[in-house]
Amino acid sequence: TNHCIGLLVALYALCLWIIPAVVQYSGCLALLWHDVIVEKSLDTVTRTTRPQRLLKAVQDRAIRGNPKSVISVIDHYCRNQEWAMNVGDEKGFILDSVVSELNPQTVLELGTYCGYSAVRIGRLLHSGARLLTLEFNPDYAAVAREVISWAGLENTVQLVEGASGDWIPRLREHFGIHTFDFIFLDHWKEGYLADIKLLEECRLLRKGTVLLADNVVCPGAPDYLEYVRKSPLYDSRYFKSHLEYTKAEDGLEKSVYLG
Numbered sequence: 001t002n003h004c005i006g007l008l009v010a011l012y013a014l015c016l017w018i019i020p021a022v023v024q025y026s027g028c029l030a031l032l033w034h035d036v037i038v039e040k041s042l043d044t045v046t047r048t049t050r051p052q053r054l055l056k057a058v059q060d061r062a063i064r065g066n067p068k069s070v071i072s073v074i075d076h077y078c079r080n081q082e083w084a085m086n087v088g089d090e091k092g093f094i095l096d097s098v099v100s101e102l103n104p105q106t107v108l109e110l111g112t113y114c115g116y117s118a119v120r121i122g123r124l125l126h127s128g129a130r131l132l133t134l135e136f137n138p139d140y141a142a143v144a145r146e147v148i149s150w151a152g153l154e155n156t157v158q159l160v161e162g163a164s165g166d167w168i169p170r171l172r173e174h175f176g177i178h179t180f181d182f183i184f185l186d187h188w189k190e191g192y193l194a195d196i197k198l199l200e201e202c203r204l205l206r207k208g209t210v211l212l213a214d215n216v217v218c219p220g221a222p223d224y225l226e227y228v229r230k231s232p233l234y235d236s237r238y239f240k241s242h243l244e245y246t247k248a249e250d251g252l253e254k255s256v257y258l259g
């Protein structure tokens with residue numbers, strides 16, 4: 001029995017402290033550990049999903065109608081309970097400063113997940129401005145709707161369910177959008193390049209539209225980076241930071257469309 005207890009204690013320490021502390025420094029290992037192993041195990045044991053657990057934390061601890069409180073509850077949960085793929089607090093500050101400086105009227109987000117960044121952006125928009133956020137996973141979309149409404153932002157943030165490639169060509173007609181002032185790209189990284197080319201083709205960008213792309217280092221979007229950095233259509237700059245809730249390098253690429 002002593003051996004068994006020793007083994008259990010060692011396993012507990014390994015899973016709760018040692019592995020999480022070590023993987024913090026490597027983006028790939030962190031994603032493998034948090035996004036595959038831990039998530040699948042917790043889903044099986046609790047019979048809930050990560051977005052549902054995140055929503056529960058918001059409903060239990062965040063003040064209704066208070067976006068700041070929703071954001072800090074999610075950040076606290078993801079730092080202390082379980083990691084999740086939100087843009088996070090550190091890159092979130094960069095996102096905040098880009099949005100505040102621009103003061104956009106029309107905003108598009110690709111990839112809502114649980115609505116964390118939608119709340120972050122939505123809380124900074126001035127009256128009359130709106131954010132359309134696209135999410136193709138119906139389970140994530142259902143959670144995000146609850147999170148956005150818990151933050152009291154349902155009139156500013158409109159969640160659109162479906163794939164970016166299907167929606168982008170229909171945005172103008174469906175939502176009466178002429179062009180976007182600001183676009184946050186945070187969906188699957190293989191989609192970034194095709195989707196900005198589609199946005200260009202559909203004439204949804206204007207001179208001065210700002211694109212901000214998350215995770216350009218980890219997991220990485222090399223074809224997108226090469227395009228915006230080399231194309232004369234963009235003035236592009238990298239903001240170095242860390243993968244959400246870790247110490248591994250990641251960053252945001254801000255690209256201004258020159259028309």
Ligand SMILES: C[S@@+](CC[C@H](N)C(=O)[O-])C[C@H]1O[C@@H](n2cnc3c(N)ncnc32)[C@H](O)[C@@H]1O
Pocket residue numbers: 085086087088110111112113114115116117118134135136137140162163164165186187188191
């Ligand atoms: C990194 S998460 C978004 C995190 C969110 N922006 C935040 O910071 O809180 C990426 C999300 O994009 C969604 N997604 C991926 N490809 C998509 C596509 N082509 N169209 C719509 N949603 C997509 C995924 O289902 C996932 O929820």
